[in-house]
Amino acid sequence: MHEHWLPTSNLDLLLPPLDIGVFFCYKKDPIKIKANEDYCLAILKKALAQVLISFYAFAEEVVDNGLGEPEVLCNNCGVDFIHAYADVELQSVDLHHPYDSVHGKFPPFKN
Numbered sequence: 001m002h003e004h005w006l007p008t009s010n011l012d013l014l015l016p017p018l019d020i021g022v023f024f025c026y027k028k029d030p031i032k033i034k035a036n037e038d039y040c041l042a043i044l045k046k047a048l049a050q051v052l053i054s055f056y057a058f059a060e061e062v063v064d065n066g067l068g069e070p071e072v073l074c075n076n077c078g079v080d081f082i083h084a085y086a087d088v089e090l091q092s093v094d095l096h097h098p099y100d101s102v103h104g105k106f107p108p109f110k111n
Contacts, residue, residue: 006072
């Protein structure tokens with residue numbers, strides 16, 4: 001897809017800037033098989049790429065145009081995909097404040 005701009009509406013201007021993140025939790029296998037783990041990650045990445053074909057604007061960034069108004073810059077940059085481990089019991093993860101219970105495993109907030 002070539003680079004292009006999408007204008008925002010007046011309703012878009014009412015919302016504060018948001019970073020949306022999704023994380024998945026999986027049961028820890030007693031015996032890790034690297035090939036199986038790599039296969040699962042490949043499937044997850046492929047599925048995410050297929051979803052972003054239809055919803056490409058979610059993978060782009062909001063920047064100011066020449067008039068200082070926010071617009072969506074569609075430049076085919078994709079999304080961040082991070083695979084991390086946390087040795088934490090799922091019941092001890094505070095899903096309302098995951099940064100507090102899974103220290104250092106999430107990317108930092110963007111300013």
